[in-house]
Amino acid sequence: MKILSERPSILVVEDDREISRFISSSLSAAGYLPYVAANLVDARKLFWEVRPELAILDLGMPDGDGKDWIAELRQRSDVPVLVLSARQSEKEKVACLDCGADDYLAKPFGVEEMLARVRTALRRAAMMSLRDHVYDVSGLRIDLAAGTVTLNGKLVKLTPIEYKLLMMLAQHPGKVITYRQLLTSVWGAEYLDETHYLRIHMGRLRAKLEAVPAEPRFLLTDPGIGYRIAAS
């Protein structure tokens, strides 16, 4: 049974007491309702009791691998999952995103950064519930239903590949889409190693959509991981 509350509930799965304390304090102060689980067993139980709107998960839990829990969760729930990870482990970040996590936050992080990610993930989850939404941020308008892209009111002409890439990103504003996910869905699984295709076509998209391509406002790069389209 879902506990009713006007404040969005967030499940924090973190075994370090000091960290979970500051996360839950800052979430409370920002108007969310945090629930803390210190291991995966509690997290599984609490998740189905509380039915949170978002889960924040530290990967290194004492009783198992957080990635397995994400994969398990994804079979039954679309609730956004924000992963806390060490800054060095790009491979792990990619593995988490590929198995269904929505975003990651590198430790150590500031509260403002965490709250921004939480807001983005919640907004995206709300948008996903509306089918064929319209991405409309700072003059860039991508109408997923109509299949049109306009920049400051002017229609932007895109090649089919650029269009597919942009749609893939615009369907999940703010979410990192890994290179693997983009290559598989745009070119096909046999093109997984052809990352230069991505670089070249993303470069062309930036040239068409960004005022200064080397300082992009919309098409953001997470080095070694993937791309995301700015959520706001």
Next chain:
Amino acid sequence: MLLIAATTLAGFFVARLGTTEIVMLYLLAVIATSYFLGYLAAIFAAIGSFLAINFFFIEPRYTFEVANPESWAALLGFLTVSVVVASLVKRLQNQTRQAENARRHAEFAREMAENLAALHDEGELLDAGCRLIHHATSQPTGIALPRMKGEGFSLACQYPAGTVTLDQRAAKWCSQNGQAIGPGSNNWPEYGAWVMPFGRMPGLSPVLVVMNGTAEQGEVTYLRGLLDQLATAYQRVRNERRAKDAERIAQEESIQNALLASVSHDMRTPLTAILGATTTLLEQRKALSEIEQGRLLQSMAAEARYLANATENILSLTKLESSGSRDVVLDWQSPEEIVGAVLSRFRTRTLVHEMRSSVPQDIPLIRADAVLLSQALGNLIDNALSVHHGSEPIIVGAELRDSRVALYVKDRGGGFPQNFRAEDIRKFQRMNVHGKGMGLGLSIVQVIARLHKAEFHIEQREGGGTCVALVFQEMPSGENLE
């Protein structure tokens, strides 16, 4: 057959041919036999010819009797000449065969030298050498190496698989004494195989084992020649590996020194500041104004961020130290994306006018590790921010320098002494006079540059300030990539 042919021919022309011609005809048959069928057959042919001439052509004909003593002399002369000629033919044939063998061996040895020269891995080299020697000798061939731990030898490779039996005693004796064992050698000549050492090496040397050896001196010499080539190539590859190991150890030492220097300075200073600020707040909060409390909290956050960054750099160095280039993920990267990603990381804590990008649209892709390169660029920006002054922004960008991509950070600060070069970084780090963390950050940039085989340039800018650049090796044309 040849004798019958010679007899028939001589019989047919007997009326016209004299004894000399008939003898010559038979001599021809003997030479032909010697050439085609060998020495022994030629001797039989000579005796047969002797009897045939006697029987068919010497008076009285069709008996073995010889009436004339001169004919005896002629017949014996024929026999002698036949035997001598057969011997000469045999010797000529032997010489030709030896010359052909020598040419073939020399050709094979040259090919072997070429094949081995292209290899730089010990295992691959031994395998190739073993295969080639097996090819040359047509005998089961193996190479045994002294075990790293414990006593004895173990077969590193063998051709064909499972055909070589290794006698530990023979291998040990051969390796310890640096002498060959087997047929045709002075040691254990009754032994059924050749066991030969890889020349004189410090400690126990590897040994070559060739089964079913023969005592033929030419074969033994040939085999020794091939083994000498293999041993020389093996020594070269081992020296190459030792040189690489030495270089790696030197790199690790330089990284360790950078780590020690940074821990003492980069970590201790911010920790002191944080501890000071927190204890002040805990002990004297009531005595402090809200503004003062806010300042202390801000300084704690700033120092903690700095500490986070320094920790990241130290972890990177440790990681690079332990793994070297193994953890570097080289892939095609866009300089525009790297610059964009690094700038956006700094945008949250710097003012817009403090930094700008400069990347030409047609800059080619580079082979790089995106994460390491972002970190290198981030470190350069951190350093630039700590010394930059004036109204001009710091420029983070990429450009082409003689077809090579350079990523750079330009500032207007006085962060580096005049004529400072990248080679002076370690000295600079010890000096520690230009703000905290510059040395560690630069050391990492230097390591990252080296892992990318990129050049690391520190250049003084006209009008003051520094341009720090990573200049990558020339890449294949971007058009080829599509």
